[in-house]
Amino acid sequence: MAFLAWPLERNHIRRNITNNAFGMVRNGGSKAHQGWDLYAPPGTPCYAIAEGEVVDAYYNGAYGNNVVLRFAHGGQVLYAMYCHLSVMAVRQGLVKRGDLLGLTGNTGNAASMRGEDQHLHFEIRTTRHSGTGLDGRMNPAKLYGIAPIGWTYYESHQQKKQVLVGLGLKVKGINVREVVQ
Ligand SMILES: [Zn+2]
Structure with a gap:
């Protein structure tokens, strides 16, 4: 089974509250939040979570500058969408897992x-x-097994030691977690 990288080096849901995670989580359950809000100061690098193709990169209204990565996973074609970016580093074409796609923004x-x-x-x-x-x-969370609420870092693949000594998950292409089926 292929590995998925996390979109950021350090991944946790904004303010660690469920209404910044996915689902009918807003306005008392009547309003959707369509993805995850991952806390990131402007200029934080965003990485391709899988090998695939950037199919869209444009200013998309409420989403702001967004980059859309098409990838295959578990026999499905999926699209990862990175929004509110300050910089779109890739406009189109093939990318490898861990490649820089852009920088976060507002x-x-x-x-x-x-x-x-x-x-x-x-x-x-x-x-x-x-x-x-x-x-x-x-x-x-269906892909990653869990929403990173309450986590400052998310790690696996022997990365724990690096996290404990404060290095974070900085190695391109190593910031990954095996998806358990
Ligand atoms: Zn959001």
């Missing part, structure tokens, strides 16, 4: 975000152009 409806609210909005889609609500989206 574009789109994240323009007023400051401090601990600054984030990467990260979606997994089952279709390139999905609709409103949760239509065409998948919970990223």
Whole structure:
């Protein structure tokens, strides 16, 4: 089974609350959040979670600058969407897992975000152009096994030692976790 990288070196849900995770988690369960908000100060590098093809990179309204990576996983074609970017490093073409796709920012409806609210909005889609609500989206936790709530770092593959000594997950292509089926 292929490995998936995490989109950032350090991954945790913004403010560690469930309404910044995926699902009908807002307005008392009546409003969708279509992906994960991963806390990230502007300029944080975003990495390709899998080998695939960048199929879209443009200013997309509320999502701001977004880069869309098409990849295959578990027999499915999926789309990873990186939003509110300040820099789109790849506009189109093939990429390898761990390649830099862009830098986080506050574009789109994240323009007023400051401090601990600054984030990467990260979606997994089952279709390139999905609709409103949760239509065409998948919970990223389905791929990673868990939403990183309460985690400062997420690690595996013998990376724990590096985390404990404060190095984080900095090795390109090693910031990965095997998906348990
Ligand atoms: Zn969001």
